[in-house]
Amino acid sequence: MKVTMLGCGPSQGVPVIGDRWGNCDASNPKNRRSRPSIVVEDGNTKILVDMSPDIRDQLLSNKISKIDAILFTHLHYDHVAGLGELRTLSFLAKRRLEVFGTASVLKGLERGAGYLFHSQKSDDKNLYKPSAEAREIRYGAGFNAQGVQVLPFCQDHGVCESAGFRFGKFAYSTDVVVLNETAFAALEGIEVWIVDCLRDDPHPTHAHFERTLQWIDRVKPKRAILTHMNFEVDYAKMLARCPKGVEPGYDGMILDID
Numbered sequence: 349m350k351v352t353m354l355g356c357g358p359s360q361g362v363p364v365i366g367d368r369w370g371n372c373d374a375s376n377p378k379n380r381r382s383r384p385s386i387v388v389e390d391g392n393t394k395i396l397v398d399m400s401p402d403i404r405d406q407l408l409s410n411k412i413s414k415i416d417a418i419l420f421t422h423l424h425y426d427h428v429a430g431l432g433e434l435r436t437l438s439f440l441a442k443r444r445l446e447v448f449g450t451a452s453v454l455k456g457l458e459r460g461a462g463y464l465f466h467s468q469k470s471d472d473k474n475l476y477k478p479s480a481e482a483r484e485i486r487y488g489a490g491f492n493a494q495g496v497q498v499l500p501f502c503q504d505h506g507v508c509e510s511a512g513f514r515f516g517k518f519a520y521s522t523d524v525v526v527l528n529e530t531a532f533a534a535l536e537g538i539e540v541w542i543v544d545c546l547r548d549d550p551h552p553t554h555a556h557f558e559r560t561l562q563w564i565d566r567v568k569p570k571r572a573i574l575t576h577m578n579f580e581v582d583y584a585k586m587l588a589r590c591p592k593g594v595e596p597g598y599d600g601m602i603l604d605i606d
């Protein structure tokens with residue numbers, strides 16, 4: 349299994365509009381962070397998790413043209429604003445793409461872009477064919493996405509829930525401030541974990557460095573990669589502070605998982 353980190357930035361990205369780099373060294377390309385999305389590749393199947401507002405550039409720069417299914421963690425802008433690119437991905441796949449999310453996430457997606465899911469009234473039946481098929485998921489109930497087995501689990505994101513996803517020995521936990529016992533049970537035995545770490549100071553909706561390290565200490569993956577880092581987190585300085593087996597992510601990072 350191979351995972352490509354398309355984006356590891358916060359909702360505003362790094363730099364923030366206005367060329368604001370915060371504590372980040374602007375000369376280090378690993379500090380240029382787009383909004384969070386990943387691709388999980390298993391055999392010939394590529395699963396996209398979230399469609400960030402940067403998704404077009406992310407797929408172009410990582411030379412990924414074929415996506416087989418899409419999972420959504422939650423409805424916040426930095427995770428769904430690239431939804432319109434579903435049309436392009438559907439054209440490339442030559443079929444409607446399965447879109448997996450909880451009932452409330454699917455409802456929100458369909459409200460925002462119903463034309464992607466349902467046929468439009470038109471004299472020409474070839475116009476605006478739907479690009480997506482909604483697939484409802486439930487926390488704790490494993491599902492099959494184009495042959496790839498996925499376990500979704502519930503995460504507390506402060507203002508709403510987000511879905512964590514486990515794929516075999518790999519798990520993705522973005523946008524989470526509290527992990528409950530059910531989530532820890534779902535994470536048991538993973539070897540590679542991409543996990544939320546917004547900054548050093550506590551935050552109402554995201555894990556901060558100290559909390560993220562406590563979780564990693566409990567879950568004990570062989571390798572943990574920090575994501576959703578804002579402009580207070582300089583790549584090199586954070587890497588120097590991380591214990592063994594923990595490192596900040598960067599856009600374009602590739603993880604090979606046995």
Ligand SMILES: [Zn+2]
Binds near residue numbers: 384424523
């Ligand atoms: Zn986010």
